[in-house]
Amino acid sequence: MKKFLFFSIAGLLLLFITGCGLKEIKPRAIDEKNDKCVQCHMSVVDDQFATQLTLENGKTYTFDDIGCMVKWTRENKAENVAAQFVRDYESKEWILLENAIYVYDQEIKTPMAYNVISFSDEQKAKDFAARMDADVIASSKLYDHQWEVNNSMMMKMKEEMGSGAREHSHEEGAMDNTHNKDE
Amino acid sequence: MTRWNLLFFGMLVFAALSVPLSAEAAESLQKQIDELPSGGKLVLDSGVYKESLLITKPITIEGSDGTIITQCSDEPVMTIIGAKVTIKNLQVVSCSKAEGTAAISVKGVNHTLENIMITASQFGIKLNEAHSTTISNLEISGEGKANGIDLWKSSDNLITNTVIDHVYDGIYLEDSHDNRLIDNKVTHARYGYHLMFSNGTELKGNHSSENTTGAMIMSTRDTVVENNQLLENNENVNAQGLLLYDTYKAKISHNIISNNRVGLFLDTSNQNLIENNVVTQNFIGMQLREFHENVIRDNSMIGNVYDSQAINSQDNQIQGNYWDSSLKLDTAGNGTSIIPYTSDPYFLTITNSTPEFQLFFHAPGMLVLQKLLKSHEEALLRDDTPRMTAATEIERVSHSPYPLWLVSLAMIFGSLVYFVWGRKAL
Numbered sequence: 001m002k003k004f005l006f007f008s009i010a011g012l013l014l015l016f017i018t019g020c021g022l023k024e025i026k027p028r029a030i031d032e033k034n035d036k037c038v039q040c041h042m043s044v045v046d047d048q049f050a051t052q053l054t055l056e057n058g059k060t061y062t063f064d065d066i067g068c069m070v071k072w073t074r075e076n077k078a079e080n081v082a083a084q085f086v087r088d089y090e091s092k093e094w095i096l097l098e099n100a101i102y103v104y105d106q107e108i109k110t111p112m113a114y115n116v117i118s119f120s121d122e123q124k125a126k127d128f129a130a131r132m133d134a135d136v137i138a139s140s141k142l143y144d145h146q147w148e149v150n151n152s153m154m155m156k157m158k159e160e161m162g163s164g165a166r167e168h169s170h171e172e173g174a175m176d177n178t179h180n181k182d183e
Numbered sequence: 184m185t186r187w188n189l190l191f192f193g194m195l196v197f198a199a200l201s202v203p204l205s206a207e208a209a210e211s212l213q214k215q216i217d218e219l220p221s222g223g224k225l226v227l228d229s230g231v232y233k234e235s236l237l238i239t240k241p242i243t244i245e246g247s248d249g250t251i252i253t254q255c256s257d258e259p260v261m262t263i264i265g266a267k268v269t270i271k272n273l274q275v276v277s278c279s280k281a282e283g284t285a286a287i288s289v290k291g292v293n294h295t296l297e298n299i300m301i302t303a304s305q306f307g308i309k310l311n312e313a314h315s316t317t318i319s320n321l322e323i324s325g326e327g328k329a330n331g332i333d334l335w336k337s338s339d340n341l342i343t344n345t346v347i348d349h350v351y352d353g354i355y356l357e358d359s360h361d362n363r364l365i366d367n368k369v370t371h372a373r374y375g376y377h378l379m380f381s382n383g384t385e386l387k388g389n390h391s392s393e394n395t396t397g398a399m400i401m402s403t404r405d406t407v408v409e410n411n412q413l414l415e416n417n418e419n420v421n422a423q424g425l426l427l428y429d430t431y432k433a434k435i436s437h438n439i440i441s442n443n444r445v446g447l448f449l450d451t452s453n454q455n456l457i458e459n460n461v462v463t464q465n466f467i468g469m470q471l472r473e474f475h476e477n478v479i480r481d482n483s484m485i486g487n488v489y490d491s492q493a494i495n496s497q498d499n500q501i502q503g504n505y506w507d508s509s510l511k512l513d514t515a516g517n518g519t520s521i522i523p524y525t526s527d528p529y530f531l532t533i534t535n536s537t538p539e540f541q542l543f544f545h546a547p548g549m550l551v552l553q554k555l556l557k558s559h560e561e562a563l564l565r566d567d568t569p570r571m572t573a574a575t576e577i578e579r580v581s582h583s584p585y586p587l588w589l590v591s592l593a594m595i596f597g598s599l600v601y602f603v604w605g606r607k608a609l
Contacts, residue, residue, distance in 0.1 A: 041426055
C-alpha cells in the first residue's frame with residue numbers, strides 16, 4: 001500500500017513536472033521599433049498584416065506579410081517550426097495559422113504585395129471576399145497558393161526580361177519564387 | 184448743418200466703396216482659381232489663407248514671401264489634377280489628423296511644384312497616377328507618421344533639391360517607374376528612399392543620414408544608385424546604409440556609405456553591379472545573403488568592424504576591391520595583392536543564431552574555433568585580386584598634435600615629481 005502511494009505520488013509529481021515543461025506557445029507583441037521581417041528586412045508594423053512563428057527552440061521570428069512567412073518557411077525547411085501565428089484582419093487578434101481563413105485579391109494591399117489577408121471568422125472572411133469578389137483560401141491550402149508579388153508589375157518584368165531572372169531562383173519550392181511562377 | 188451732411192455723405196460714399204473692396208478680399212481663393220482662364224496666373228499676397236484648394240486646369244499659382252495656405256480638415260490643402268499646373272513660392276501647412284491625408288495631392292501630367300515649404304502631420308506630397316511632374320526646391324517636415332513624398336503608379340517624375348525631415352519614409356515609390364531622384368536630402372526618417380516594385384529609378388547625388396535605413400531598394404530592376412551619401416544610419420538594431428532585396432540589374436556606384444550598422448546589405452538579388460563605392464566605418468561593411476551572379480569590384484572597404492560576410496552567395500564576380508583588414512603582398516608591383524581576400528561567415532553565423540555570443544567577439548578561443556572549424560570553401564566570400572591601396576582616398580581628419588604633447592608632458596612631469604618627492608619621503 002505504501003509502495004502504491006509512493007508510486008502514485010511520484011507519478012503525479014512526474015506528470016506535474018512534465019506538464020509544466022509543456023508550455024503553450026503564445027504569440028508575443030510586436031515591437032515596432034526593433035522587429036524586422038527576417039525574410040524581406042522591412043520593419044514590422046503592429047498591424048493586421050504582421051505574422052510570427054516560433055521554433056521548437058523557443059526562437060520567434062516576425063514577418064510583415066503572410067507571404068514572407070510562407071516564403072521563409074519554404075526556404076528554411078530544416079528549422080522546426082512549433083507554431084505560426086497570423087492576425088484577424090478586423091480585430092488584429094493573434095490566431096494560429098491553421099485556425100485562420102484567408103482571402104486573396106490583387107486589389108488587397110499588403111506590405112509586400114502578396115495581397116493575402118487572414119480572418120479568424122469564416123463568415124467574416126466570406127463576406128469580405130464577396131464584397132471584393134475575392135478568393136477565399138482555407139488554411140490547408142495556404143501553402144499551395146501561388147505566392148506572387150504584385151502581379152501587374154511582375155508581369156511587366158517578365159515580359160521585358162524573358163527568362164533572365166528566372167534561372168537564378170532557388171531550387172526549393174519552385175512555386176514560391178515569384179520569378180518562376182507559371183512554370 | 185450742411186457740413187455734417189457732407190461728412191455723412193462722404194462717409195456713406197467711403198463705406199459704399201469699401202464694402203465691395205472688403206468683399207473682394209474675402210472672396211475665396213477657390214473662387215479666384217475657378218474664375219481664372221486656362222493658362223492664367225494667380226499671384227498671392229503674403230498672408231494666411233485657410234482653405235483647401237482644388238486645381239483642375241493648367242494655371243500657375245505663385246505666392247510671395249509669407250504666403251501660407253493651411254487646412255486642418257481631412258482634405259488635402261491642395262488637390263491638383265489635370266495637366267500643367269504650376270505651384271510656386273508657397274508655404275503649405277496641413278494639420279490633418281486623418282490617416283492618409285496629404286498636404287498636396289497630385290494626379291495627372293506635367294505639373295510643377297517649386298520652392299514650397301510643407302509642414303505636414305501626415306503625408307507631404309502624394310503623387311497618385313501623376314506623370315512627368317517636376318518637384319524642386321522643396322522643404323518637407325513631418326511628424327514621422329507618414330511619407331514625405333509618396334509615389335503610387337506615377338512615372339517619369341523628377342524630384343530634386345528637396346529636403347525632408349522627420350517623416351516615415353523620405354521618398355516612397357510603389358509601382359512607379361523611370362523616376363529620377365536627384366540631390367535630395369532625407370534625415371530622421373524610417374527609410375530615406377524606399378523603392379518597391381518600381382523599375383528604372385535613378386537615385387543620384389542624394390544624402391540620407393540618421394535614418395533606420397539610408398536607401399531600401401526592393402523588388403525593382405534597372406535601378407541606378409550613384410554618388411549618394413548614406414551616412415550615420417545606425418540608431419536602430421536593424422539599421423543599414425543600403426539594402427537590396429529582390430533586385431535585378433541595379434548599378435550601385437560611387438556612393439559613400441559610412442557609419443552605418445550594416446553598410447551594404449545585399450539579399451536575394453541577381454545580376455547587379457556594385458563598383459567604386461567607399462564603404463567605411465560600418466559594423467559590417469557588406470553583408471550578402473542569397474546574392475548571385477553579381478559583380479562587385481573596385482570598392483574600398485575601410486575601417487569596418489567586419490569587412491564582409493556572405494551566406495549562400497556564390498557565383499559572384501568579386502575583384503579588385505580594397506579590403507582594409509586583409510593581409511596584402513604585392514610581388515608584381517601592379518598594386519594588386521597576390522594573397523586572395525576571404526571572409527569567413529563563421530562568427531556572424533553563430534551570433535545570428537545566438538546573439539549573446541557577440542560577447543566573444545575576437546576572443547582567442549573564438550579565433551581558434553574559427554580556424555579549426557573552417558567554413559566550406561564555397562561559403563567564403565573571396566576576392567582573388569584585392570587592391571593594395573584604396574581606390575578612393577578618404578579624407579583624413581588631422582588633429583592638432585599640441586594637446587597630446589601637453590598632456591604627455593604634464594604626465595611625465597607629474598610622475599617625475601611623485602617619483603623624486605615620494606622616494607625622499609620614504
